[in-house]
Amino acid sequence: MQNQKDKVTASDVVIEKDKTTKEEKYNQYVKDITPTHNIFKNILNAFLVGGIICVIGQGFINLYASLGAGEELSASYGTLSLVLLSIVLTGLNIYPKIAKFGGAGTLVPITGFANSVAAPAVEFKKEGQVFGIGCKIFTIAGPVILYGILSSWVLGVIYYILMELGVV
């Protein structure tokens, strides 16, 4: 149809009788009129905040290396430091404020993972040690752990087979 690129109007939605088409048209109409954040500003913020967090991470790694830790060890201490920093900032309610500005810049680094563990731990403490903190601590981070372990296991199986076959 030639009109497909045109905007869907409210009248298109109202006069449409077929339920599925009506829903599609309405969703398109909603999408057209719903305002969105300035995506370029968002991307820039994410770049800045994400970049800065990685620089802090690099700073930690370099610090521990200068103290005499080997490559692996200083990387581990770097992770440990970032996680601790993020959780303290979460407890002080500062991390969500940075996240509001930084978006993916705070979600993507390991600090985002730590925030997703700490936030429910604090929020659900009223529901008890076991069913509150114990269960809910994994509400957001659980899937990351599960699918991280699972996907690396699947890839590991493939690697193992190739190894046995003498390919790698």
Next chain:
Amino acid sequence: MDYLKAFLIGGAICAVVQILLDKTKLLPGRVMVILVCLGSLLGAIGIYEPFSKWAGAGATVPLTGFGNALFKGIKEALTEEGFIGLFKGGFTASAVGISAALIFSYIASLIFNPKMKE
């Protein structure tokens, strides 16, 4: 120089994910899962490890680095211990990150109370 690389590479990964968030309405939880799985895949096909050697924290701090570490752990355990390594390497490699997150978060739950958003 390593700081500049960390900033540019880490920032770039975050910027790409921001586009994903804004354009697809994917919830943050899903994005985190995607990143980890992607990292482990890129690790398995041998791309991520050389990349992170070069980019430093810019590649290891994002969750893709976490995924890469998972696969790296499995690969090392496989070479050293054979089959059982499949079930060991992942958690070994991610032990510090996960343990730290859980333990510090638990301590945080003792110290801090839920706060209202302003």
Next chain:
Amino acid sequence: MEDQKITSIKMAGKQSILFANPPVILSGSSVVGKKEGEGPLGSFFDQIEEDPMFGGTSWEDAESRLMKRAAELSIEKSGYQQDEIRFIVGGDLLGQLIATSFGIADLEIPIFGVYGACSTMGESMALGAILVDGGYANKVLAVTSSHFAGAEKQFRFPLAYGNQRPLATSWTVTGSGAVIIGNGDLAAEVTSKNKKDAVVKIKGVTIGKIVDYGVKDTMNMGACMAPAAYTTISQNLKDLNVQPNYYDRIITGDLGNVGKEILIDLLKQDGYDISSNHMDCGIEIFDPNTQDTHSGGSGCGCSAVTFTGYVMQKLKRKEWKRVLFVPTGALHSTVSFNEGNPVPGIAHGIIVEAE
């Protein structure tokens, strides 16, 4: 008169009721949180509580205390005793209505717990008025509440979790509103107590259908609920055979800026132009420029406190003579969302008049 004929049988059109002896709103109370108090309607609310916990220990407890306070205040303001209230009709957003159950228990008044998501104030007031006009009760308390933190925790993320809220999202109002609905014959008593103010009556109601236009985006509730508001308002106008200017204001609950635009657009297709007399509680309650609330306020408390605080005053002072109050609700849960269902909407219309 056409009106009289309809009144005599109480049923009007397909979905509306016009009361034989329109019940009187004897009093209304509004208790809100700090942010709501700082908003443009702040001066209209009875109580503004600085403590987000309302003296409680959890967000759920806080909401219960909030609701209890609003309920007690409305009884106090009505000048009647607690044991003169025959029934309560009330509800909230928390799972299984725990804010209501734990908040209202101490009052020892028989209760109907109702759920209509954010449209609950409309449902409570409609049922309350029906009970009163039907002669089943002389005085009924209709109440509802919502709390930002409790709603975030249940429907979205823990509060300390870092995320960006899209521009179409709304901000759940921390607040509770309650009204005492009394028999129409009590109007004389109200007038004798306060000669200055007009008597506010519930003339009729239009009960809404569940309307689903297939929107799945829980970050854009206005778009989910606008079709329901459109259906109910359009039906109300048809049932009463009137034009939008019959009302001084048509007041929706929490459509926000996005939903308002859609509603006005949709109603135009039915030949109704409400652009000049439409008002949305969610838009009024916050200032998006200074309060960072994006599309507006939402939650059961949003329409409830705006009605009891702001709209009631306008009616009492006769600045408005007749309004259609249409609280809107989004009928979803985290389970239905995870299972891939859309978010259907509902809206109930309450015709309120000043005499």
